[in-house]
Amino acid sequence: MEKVVLVTGANSGIGLALCERLLSQDGELRLCLACRNMGRAEAAKSALLTSHPQARVDLLHLDVGSARSVLRAAQEVKSRYPRVDHLYLNAGIMPNPKVDIKAFFKGLFSSNVINMFATAEGLLTQQDHLNSDGLQEVFATNLFGHFLLVRELEPLLGQEGHPSKVVWTSSSNALRSAFSLEDFQHRSGTEPYSSSKYASDLVSLALNRHHNAQGLFSSVICPGLVMTNLTYGILPSFFWSLLMPIMWFIRMFTNTLTLTPYNGAEALNWLFLQKPESLDSRAKYHSLTSGLGNNYTQPRQMDIDDETSEALYGKLLELEKVVRRQITEEAERQ
Ligand SMILES: NC(=O)C1=CN([C@@H]2O[C@H](COP(=O)(O)OP(=O)(O)OC[C@H]3O[C@@H](n4cnc5c(N)ncnc54)[C@H](OP(=O)(O)O)[C@@H]3O)[C@@H](O)[C@H]2O)C=CC1
Numbered sequence: 001m002e003k004v005v006l007v008t009g010a011n012s013g014i015g016l017a018l019c020e021r022l023l024s025q026d027g028e029l030r031l032c033l034a035c036r037n038m039g040r041a042e043a044a045k046s047a048l049l050t051s052h053p054q055a056r057v058d059l060l061h062l063d064v065g066s067a068r069s070v071l072r073a074a075q076e077v078k079s080r081y082p083r084v085d086h087l088y089l090n091a092g093i094m095p096n097p098k099v100d101i102k103a104f105f106k107g108l109f110s111s112n113v114i115n116m117f118a119t120a121e122g123l124l125t126q127q128d129h130l131n132s133d134g135l136q137e138v139f140a141t142n143l144f145g146h147f148l149l150v151r152e153l154e155p156l157l158g159q160e161g162h163p164s165k166v167v168w169t170s171s172s173n174a175l176r177s178a179f180s181l182e183d184f185q186h187r188s189g190t191e192p193y194s195s196s197k198y199a200s201d202l203v204s205l206a207l208n209r210h211h212n213a214q215g216l217f218s219s220v221i222c223p224g225l226v227m228t229n230l231t232y233g234i235l236p237s238f239f240w241s242l243l244m245p246i247m248w249f250i251r252m253f254t255n256t257l258t259l260t261p262y263n264g265a266e267a268l269n270w271l272f273l274q275k276p277e278s279l280d281s282r283a284k285y286h287s288l289t290s291g292l293g294n295n296y297t298q299p300r301q302m303d304i305d306d307e308t309s310e311a312l313y314g315k316l317l318e319l320e321k322v323v324r325r326q327i328t329e330e331a332e333r334q
C-alpha cells in the first residue's frame, strides 16, 4: 500500500514547501492537504499538480482551531485511509504580534544578536483571544487541535509492522519562561505563541512515552526563521525591506536564518526519511542553512522534563473530556 502523509496548514509557507519536497522524494505518496480554507487548498493542490502531474493529492477540510472541525475531519480521515504513515502537525498562528523595537536595537548591537535572531527571546508579544470553544485561540490552534487530532487518529497511527511518525512544527521561540502548567492555555500572559510551542515540545515527549510501544513516534522540529505569511505579518513590508539586507548579512554568521520555505522544510523532509526508532524524543530537529546556502538537519536537546510533560499530558486529557462533553451536550440540545 502507498504511504499516506497528512499535512496540516499545507496551503502555504513551510507546509506547502514540505509537500513539494515530499512529492519530489516519493512519487507514490498519497498526500492529504488538511486546510481550513478550501479555496487556498485548491490553489495549493493545483500548484503541486503543475510540478508533479501524476501525484495523488487529496484535500481535507480542517480548522485545527475548532474542536468540532477536528472531530469531523478525523472521522473523514478514518473513512478514507486504513492508516496514516506520517502526520505533520504544521498549522500555526501568531495573531497581533508586537515587536519591542527598543529591545531589538539594544540586541542588534550586543553579543546576544545571533541568539536574538534565532529565538526572538524578549522581542515579541501577541494579543490572544477566546475562540468559539472557549479556549485561547493560539493554544487551540497551535496545540490543542493537533493533540485532539492525534488522539482521534490513534487507531490509524502505528499499526502492526507499520510504525507512524507524528511531527510537530515547533520553534526555537518555544521558551520555558513563557509556559506555566497552572496557565497552560496562556490566558494571562503576552507570549501565547512561545507558550504553545513549548507545550508542543512537552506533548511530543509524552506521546512517545505513552505510544512508542504501539508504533507511534513523535518528533519536533524548528524550521529556523523563514519568510512566510506568518513572519510577514509581524512588521509592515517597509520594515522587512530594510531588514532583509541585515538578515542576509547575519546569515553568514548563523545557520538558523533559513529564510525560504524550502530551506525551512529541511528537517521535516529529513524526518520523513528516518527510521522512527532511531529518533531522539528529547531532541528538537533544526532546519539549518549554511552561509553558502547548504541545508542540513541538526538535533539539539530540548529544555524539557518528564514531570512537566506528564503533568501537561494529564491536563490535556482532562480538557479533552470537557470539550467532548460540551460538543455532545450542544448536539443533544439541537
Ligand atoms: N516562519 C517562521 O519563521 C517559523 C514558523 N514556524 C511554524 O511553522 C508553521 C508554519 O508556518 P509558516 O509556514 O511560517 O506560516 P504560514 O502562515 O505560511 O502557514 C501557516 C499555515 O497554517 C494554516 N493555519 C492557520 N490556522 C489554521 C487553522 N485554524 N486550521 C487550519 N490551518 C490553519 C494557515 O492557513 P491559512 O492560509 O488559511 O491561514 C497556513 O496554511 C507554524 O506552526 C509556525 O508556527 C516555526 C518557527 C519559525
Ligand SMILES: CC(C)=CCC[C@@H](C)[C@H]1CC[C@H]2C3=C(CC[C@]12C)[C@@]1(C)CCC(=O)[C@@H](C)[C@@H]1CC3
Binding pocket: 099, 100, 101, 104, 116, 117, 118, 119, 120, 123, 124, 170, 171, 172, 173, 224, 225, 231, 234, 235, 239, 243
Ligand atoms: C523592529 C525591527 C526593525 C526589526 C525587528 C526584527 C524582528 C521582527 C525579527 C527578529 C528575530 C525574528 C524572529 C521571528 C520573527 C521576526 C523576528 C522577531 C520568529 C519569532 C518567527 C517565528 C518563530 O517561530 C521564531 C523561530 C522566529 C525567531 C526569530
